[in-house]
Amino acid sequence: MREVLADLSLVAAKDLRIEFRSRVLANQVAPFALLVLVLFGVALDADQRTLRSFAPGLFWVAVLLCALLAVQRSVAVERADDAVVGLRLSGMSPAALFLGKATAVLVQLLVLEVLLTGGIIVLYRSSVEDVALLVLTGLAAGVAVAAAGTLYGAMAAGLGVSETLLPILLLPVLAPVLIGATRAFDDALGAAAVDGWAWLVLLAGLAVVLTLVGALAYRVLVED
């Protein structure tokens, strides 16, 4: 277990270091996230009441779109110079490899979520009514998205057409996460009268299941 954690942090630190040096998240994905928020605003005719009530859904759609970019980046890092072969030969367990890559994606997603939360507060005039629910939902949904994204990213990567294949594979799997996270945010942002904590339980369940499935299935995908 300790070995898995050590390997996990090695892989995650490696991916985050590459990200910190290349600044793809800061220079490309983060501006894209804000752009999506602005486009929603333009498409919905900048009607403040509509924007405010739809803010939770728009927020999570923006997160999913950004997650696609983050996952593709995570896959591209391993594809360059066949780096993935080196990782496989390093003797790390596939589960640790998976958890490390997913953790790096999660950290990036959390940064984007903070940025997007600021975005909807400023642009859509959303107000946070339950901070604990907001934070826990962001974390649980982030784990679920990062786990599923890392698993499906690895699948699509092996076939060489990951850019077009990843969205159609990943987004239907994440639909339940989108529903749960939107409902929980509805409550946390006071956009609709729902029991957000019940939806948070569902999200936490999804996060655990997707992480377990990913850790088990990754072995099947990377073995050769």
Place this chain on the structure above:
Amino acid sequence: MDIMATESRITTGSRGTRLLGLAALAGVLALLVFAFVLTDPDVRTHPTSGEEFGQFDAVRLLYLHVPMAILTYAAYALCAAASAGYLLRRTPWWDVTAHAAAEVGTLACALVLVTGSIWGRPVWNTWWEWGDVRLMTTLLLFLLFLGYLALRRAAVDPESAARPAAVVALVAVLDIPLVNRSVEWWENRTLHQKSTLTELKIEDLTLFTLVLGIVVFGLVVTWLLLHRFRVGWLERAEVTHGIDRAIAERRGVASTTGVDSTVGQTREES
């Protein structure tokens, strides 16, 4: 692969599938008679106002819709079982079976969505109901398997798609219990009725036609599955055969020029 030996007459038909196909065809004709001639439209009369209500002729669509829904589950369950089989055994038989089942299942699932939508327009007064959990979960199931088929098509070599496809299928079928149980679990979030088959709420001839529909479309789907499996198997054989033929041709060239027939040696090299 001796199936490739008779190259001049490659067919996916056999005596068994021809008989099955004929039985399915006869069954479809019988079902048409039952569905459109012998059974009555669903017309009920309100006890106080005397007004007529019900599904009228739209009920006939259910003789296709309900069997296809059951066969979608069956095909996808077969796909999941074959995918698990592939991960355990790693033989092409399991992989080709999973691919065939997924493709036929997706066809059935598309028919479920289309016939349901056409039926819903007169009966529920809407083509699509966003709040209905069963509609949503069925549509998701369809999209999950569209992704599965996209993954299959994306691979140049069928072998390389086998492992990821098996994982995708095993994750996707987790949606089936949701689709099936959604009507019971979220009673207030669906326009779908609870299972009428198990509670025997429908009349004898209607019930008979529905069961006949399940049997007949079961035959049709089995026929499609067998043929799709054989096409898949031939595709695999073609890949292997192509490599064998290329090697043989190369050896042929080498032997006519009287040099050692080592694979990889070209005329120029010799």
